[in-house]
Amino acid sequence: MSELARILPAEAAIAAVPEIQILHLGLSDIKEIVRHKPLAMHEMGLATWHAALSTGRFNLNPMMLSAHVDSSDPNLLRHVSRALNQKVLFDLCYSYGIIPGQDLEEPALQVTTAHLFPNRLHIADVKLLDPRKPVENASQKDDQSHESLHLFGELLINARAAARAIKAEKMTLTASHSELLPVFTAHGFEVENSEMGRMAAKFGLGIPMELLL
Structure with missing residues (x-):
């Protein structure tokens, strides 16, 4: 499996x-x-x-x-x-x-x-x-x-x-909207440190997140 x-x-x-x-x-x-x-x-x-x-x-x-x-x-x-x-x-x-x-x-x-x-x-x-x-x-x-x-x-x-x-090396996901950010950050995820991550967070949609392992 x-x-x-x-x-x-x-x-x-x-x-x-x-x-x-x-x-x-x-x-x-x-x-x-x-x-x-x-x-x-x-x-x-x-x-x-x-x-x-x-x-x-x-x-x-x-x-x-x-x-x-x-x-x-x-x-x-x-x-x-x-x-x-x-x-x-x-x-x-x-x-x-x-x-x-x-x-x-x-x-x-x-x-x-x-x-x-x-x-x-x-x-x-x-x-x-x-x-x-x-x-x-x-x-x-x-x-x-x-x-x-x-x-x-x-x-x-x-x-x-x-x-x-x-x-x-990491786990990743995409938060569909900003209301989900606290849910994922509570489990250790952070908004991806990139221009795309920052722009998505600003607009509150399709926000890439990551958790380094």
């Missing part, structure tokens, strides 16, 4: 919701993951392109992939890899929990993780909610569509263990 498949706190989720089934899609299922999680895959491509340019190792036009960036291309990682002539996706996992027979637009319990170039464990699209307990008048796609299972701390403990196992 991939180390990334151990990040979702499956035992705690099953203890809280005994009827839930935990499933995993891995690197060999990338086409299916792209179909299920296009925005998460695009975000990882964008983060990897930015990380590569920030290394100073590549003399490339930062705008050369703008068509794929502007169109939210879920296969952006593939184009980044070609532009760099470098493998950029080392492992990938989409873990999620479902209750058989329940019809939800998307799983209330899920996380997408990847081992990305240069050597980062990236966490995307975290939802750790109880699928049995919807919040009144909330959209199913909302981050708080259901009551929380309060498993984020355990997920990060598992992520640190996975990052150590794959010898990653």
